[in-house]
Amino acid sequence: MAGLLLASPVIFYQFWRFVAPGLYSHEKRVILPFSLLSSLFFLGGAAFGYFVVFPPAFKFLLGYSSDFLSPMPTVKEYFSLCLRLLIAFGVIFELPIFMVLLAKMGLVSASFLNRHRKYAILLSFVIAAILTPTPDVINQCLMALPLVVLYEVSIGAVWLFGRKRLAGFETAPLAEKRQ
Secondary structure, three states, rough: OOOHHHHHHHHHHHHHHHHHHOOOHHHHHHHHHHHHHHHHHHHHHHHHHHHHHHHHHHHHHHHOOOOOOOOOOOOOHHHHHHHHHHHHHEEEEEHHHHHHHHHHHEEEEEHHHHHHHHHHHHHHHHHHHHOOOOOOHHHHHHHHHHHHHHHHHHHHHHHHHHOOOOOOOOOOHHHHHHO
């Protein structure tokens, strides 16, 4: 995993060299900020997962000790838990970028996201219950609450950056057409 992480700039550069000749100049201008922000959000989410969520999750797993039972996690189990948390939090921190992309395509708008906030909050807790590696409520809340905050950030980002449509998506958002 460390080798993949260290080699990722070269991998992304090779991927960019393959894709770039097929893109228009206005598409190339969008890709660079999108790639940088996406990387920053993923790394921020992974850091949040490692420094904020991982310690209570690991403490929960070690909490099953008693006089007759002493937990002895292996390195494989430790890294498995750590890796699952890093990837899960890295992915959920991509929510604002994903929402802006959907807004640019005309699929959502800030008013649509505002109207469906209650469903987003419910869905955040369902996703957290599925993605967290431990069954305790504290770790589920440590994933669901950032998801709710990221949804609110997404509304602001869609309001700021989602106004201009991508080429070919000049129509009103589908969410507003359904009203």
